[in-house]
Amino acid sequence: MNQAEKEAYLREYSILKNEGKPFFPYAVAKDAVMAAITIGVIIYLALMFGAELGPKADPTTTTYVPRPDWYFFFLFEVLRVMKNVPMFTPMATIGVPTICMILLFLLPFYDRSPERRIERRPIALAAGLATIFAIAFLTYSGANTGSPNSVDMKPPSSFTAEQVATFNAGKLVVGQSGCLACHTIGDNGNNGPGPPLTHIGSIRSAAAIASTLRNPTPPMPSFKGLAQQYPQKFQNLVNFLSELQ
C-alpha cells in the first residue's frame, strides 16, 4: 500500500465508523451472547465427557501410547510424514513448522495489496483454503494413524511353526511396550528418536539386544524391570527382535 492508498483507506474507514453504532451496548450485547454460548459449550463438554485420569506416569515401562491432545495431531502428522517419506526428509531438517510460523507472522508484510474482499484476492483465498484443508486432513489422518501398540507384520514364510509362535508372542510384547513410539519396525512405528529395528536381528546378536534392553542409552527406557518380573515376556521380546533379519 502506498501513501495515497493508506490515506484513502483511513478516510473511507472513518466514514464507515461514523455511520456505525456505539460499541456499548450494541457490540457488547453480541459479545455477551457469544460469551454465554462459549461458557455454555465448555460446561456442556465438561458434563458430557468429564476428565479422565490414566494410570500413573511410570518412566520405567513404556506400555502407553504417546498421544498428544487432538489439536497437536496435525503437527505430529507433519513430522511423521516428513520423517517417514524419503521425499520430504530434507524438509524436516530445516524445520517446516518453523517456516510456516514465520510466514504466518510476516503475512501483513508480504501481502501488501490494499484489496480486502476475499473474492478479489485469489492467491489469499487459495492459500487460506489450502491451509484449512491441509490442517483438517493432517488432523484427521493423525487421529487415525495405526495405534503404536500393535505391530502389523507377518512372520516370513521360511519360519518353522516354533519360530512363528515366538515371533507372534514377541510382536505382542513389542506392541505393549510402546517400542513403536520411537522405533520403526517394517511399516510400523515412528522413525525416531530411536533407530529403526526392521533389520536389528542381522546387526546385533540376541545377547547384545538383551543387554541393550537392560541398559539402554537414554532417552530409551530400561526394560530391566520387565526382565525381572516377566522373564518369559522379556525372552519373547528378545527372540522377536533377533528374528528381524
Add this chain to the structure above:
Amino acid sequence: MPRLPAPPLPKILQPKPKRPGEERNGAGPVSPVEAGITVVDWIDERTSLSPALRWLLFRKVPRGINWFYTLGSATMFAFLSQAVTGVFLAMYYRPDASGGAYESVRYITDDAFLGQFVRAMHKWGASVMIILIFLHMARVFFFGAYKYPRELTWIIGVTLLILTLAMGFTGYLLPFDQRSYWATIVGVNINAGGPLIGPYLADFLRAGPEFGATTLSRFYAIHMLLIPGAIVALIGAHLYLVTKLGISAPPWLKVNAEPESDQSEV
C-alpha cells in the same frame, strides 16, 4: 418609622457586616452542595478513568458488524474461564514428580467437591479456546483485517496463538499420568529437533538434558505463571490496538455516495 440609633456596643458584640455574595435576607451562607459523592465519582476524581472508559465503550464500530466479529472476544472469555478454573485447580495441585502430582490430580478428580467438573471444564475449555482462536484468525484472514493499519495487531495475535498452543503443550504434562508423560517426552524431543534454538528450548523445558524431577515444576511454572502473564499482557496490547485503530469494517461495505448529508450531520 424612624429607627433609633443603635447603642454604642463594643466592637466584638456588634453584628458582623455581611460578606459579599452572602444572601441578603439574613439566612446563613449557602453551603456549596457537595457533588454526588459516590464510589464511582470518588475513584474517578483520583484516577480520571472515565475518559478512558468512554473511549473504550462509546467508540463507534462500523456498520455491518456481524457475528463473525464476536470470535475474538469469545476466545478471550474462554481464556478467562481457563484462568478461573485454573486458579481452583492450582489450589489442590502439587507439582511433585515423585507421585504427589498424580495423587493430587486423582484427589481433584475423585474426591474434591466439583473437582472433576472444574478439571473437565479446564480440559475442554482448552479445546474450545483453540478452536475459537483458529476461527478468529480465519475471520481476520478472509476479511483482510490484518492489512494496514492493523499489522501489529496481527503479529500480537499470532504470538497469542503460539502461546495458547504452548499452554496446551505444557498443561498436558501436569496430570502426570502415562499418556501425558510419554506425549510430553515425545513433544520435547520434537522441539529438540527444531532449527537453531530447538535444542536450547528443549533443554530449557526439561530443566537439563534429561527428563528429571524438576521438569514437572518447570512445566507448572511456565503453564501457570509465565505464559498466562504474557497472554494477559498481549491481550491488553491487542485490545488497545483494536480500540485505537477501530474494528475493521466488513470488506464488502462501501461508503454511501451522499457526502452532503454526512457533512451536515457533522
